[in-house]
Amino acid sequence: MTQAQSGPAAAGNLPPALALHGINKRFSTVHANKDVSLSVAKGTIHGIIGENGAGKSTLMSIVYGYYQADSGTIEVDGERVSIKEPQDALGVGIGMVHQHFMLVNTFTVLENVVLGVEGGMTLGTGMDAARKELEHLEKEYSLEVDPDAIIGDLPVGLQQRVEILKALYRGAETLVLDEPTGVLTPQEVDHLFRILHALRDQGKTIILITHKLREIMALTDNVTVMRQGEVVANVKTADTSREQLAELMVGRSVLLRVEKTPAQPTDVCLAVKGLNVIDGNGVRRVKDVDFDVRYGEIVGIAGVSGNGQSELLEALSGIRPVDTGDILFKGENLAAMDGHLSRWVREHGMGHVPEDRQHMGLVLDFHAFEDTILGYHHDPLYNRHGLLNYNAITGQCADWMQGYDVRPAVPEQKAGDFSGGNQQKIVLAREMERDPELLLVGQPTRGVDIGAIEFIHKRLIAMRDAGKAILLVSVELDEIMSLADRILVMFDGMIVGEMPQGEATEQQLGLLMAGESTNVQQGAS
């Protein structure tokens, strides 16, 4: 790894615009930032790249004063600063452009820009000065926006421009952009890149947080790669390549290899054809997806989260309506059915371990035994004379807790009082113990401790060996690579690659996940 602490030649001997030394941050058991040090040279575009959960956003939240680091120091222009809240960050010239814009939709551009720094008791005089200043900024950085337009009427690209103007208006010398292109169209992305280059050329420093390799290569001068809370490399963009960055980003850390025999796939259990799913905001999240899952195999869907996997799982399990396309489950087309679909699929042998167990898989306020019948509460097994048969329910819950080693094995304990791993075991027990023919599993080991991960992986393999079909969605590449017999990569709602387990390399998958699909044939089937 090349160290690029010295910065680009243009910066000369100036102190770095921002330097972090030994930043540590823990959230209860998660060590989100481990001894992070990096240095951002003045007048450069500095990329911070890493997978979701690598600690990039936590780090920038510390820089912007949303969180306090447990230890470590921050220097701005060579001077040590203390940033306790966003006001402090602004005070030392650090501005943030959030992924989700912090704008008042019903206010005008000008009103949004001055929000919080109106100055003076009455708005009138301040506003005139603000308008002049805003027009000056717009001209200087070619960031044209009509100051009197209502934010809600503007396209996303222009709203983002207002966010940038807001930061500049507050005197920001260093701009932090958190995943700025996630919501933009390709044309808007190009425009944003031009703006950022212009800002850099005017002497501003820009920190770009992203998980997209293309942006790093196209924009940045230097790049810091983070993985699992640590900085794994500080390199000059010119000295590196996409492949190298992908490898650094995904890491060669210990693969939790699971012992398993080659899959023996038989008949098709689930066939998805030309599936399109539209979310609540009218955005197409799943685009013309085709694949199938056979009995006796685990099909893994890899991808950076937010690329349509959640919507795909929800559509398959009957929670989210299908726009167009077919979902053939045991020969029945789910897309053509309506009403009580998620109940129907459960009753016909589809288990679903949702991606977000706390938000969807469990009612945290319920006793554990109540959660073990969630979705299956109509089953005659749990009902007697119209009343819930709590003896049967708690008895079964206690058995499952033994079988899945849930600790403590107390059915009466509130679900929310179990640790993440034990909560996940409760969900897994509920969805697996009823012997489904198809199991949809989303992020089975997110937030789960190592011991439980191994247990969960073994269970999934055992289920496959029993001839069941399993569709696994995970953002953990290690998990996909060790569990899945066939790997699909999802990017921007599309399946951008498919390969058998043996042929997949992390690098290849990493590139596909980052949307670099040019070299890989689309859909091997």
Next chain:
Amino acid sequence: MSAANKAPRWVTLALVPAVNLMAAFFIAGLIITAIGENPFAALEVLVYGAFVFPEALGFTLYYTTNFVFTGLAVAMAFHCRLFNIGGEGQAYIGGLGVGLVCLYMGGWPFPIVLIVAIMAGALFGGAWAFIPAYLQAKRGSHVVITTIMFNFIAAALMTYIMVEILIKPGQQSPESREFDPGTWLPFVHEMLGAIGIEVARSPLNLSFLIALVCCVLVWVFIWHTRWGYEIRTVGHNESAAVYAGISPSRNIIIAMCISGALAGMVGINEIMGVQHRLILDFTGGYGFVGIAVALMGRNHPIGIVLAALLFGALYQGGSELAFEMPNITRHMVVVIQGLVILFSGALEHLFRPRIEALFIRKPDAVPAQAAE
């Protein structure tokens, strides 16, 4: 976090409400002192008026009956995380249903009249809750806003019906004719008298027992049926409900209709049990107090009965207080009730964290490094 760092149940369920109540009485005592009365004497009058003198208990339980119905109504909706502020209007319309049955079913056998009247009260009250429920479930109109508005609509509607349609011919006061005595609910003093136990006359009637039966039914429904399970799932976590194939909108409507039906039972007590004719404004704010009752009773039938008893005693003892102590007016009594609502409802968390902290056993402190 483990169960070890939670306060024992009795602290949450008994001690905290008791402290809240004491705080309310303390402030009320200060106010009573300020207006020149002895707070201890006032308390004595209140307790005597609510429980001790011959017909006191009957009156207290009569008020309690209404509060049980409206408290259950609020709790029912709350288990689906709906704040039903419309108990007042639902009780009003429910009473209309009860009254119509009694007006037009005179001469029928009493058990049939009773059953039909209960069904009518539930149906009318439930129907009045259905519209806000539907608007919430399908159109996203907030149920708090719509139920408040429906209280006003109910009041206007009742005034129209009473003045224009049901008014007894040849009189000025907007009241219906008296019901056939065969449709009246038996008073408790009559029922006990029939088996040889003499108690003082009071408005307490059979509906008190109906209220207790409702408590049991609500308890069974919410915690022991899969329908209650669905409602609680929707109330706690709507995404989990959708995941489990439970329709939030359907359960919102069911919970609200049952809630309205329970509020409508106030009509059984007031119209069929006591007034024996339809009048205006018989709901007397019971629907609103039901919110405080449900809050204090933690949305559990047992808690609701206890809280309803407290408010019943405050109503009855309070009117005695206003009668006995000239400085303490009827409005002063409302202030005392308001303080109880304030401390046990709105300021419910004022003492809770501190009291609970006293009873939480701290786990042995583990140094952060040792955790690695």
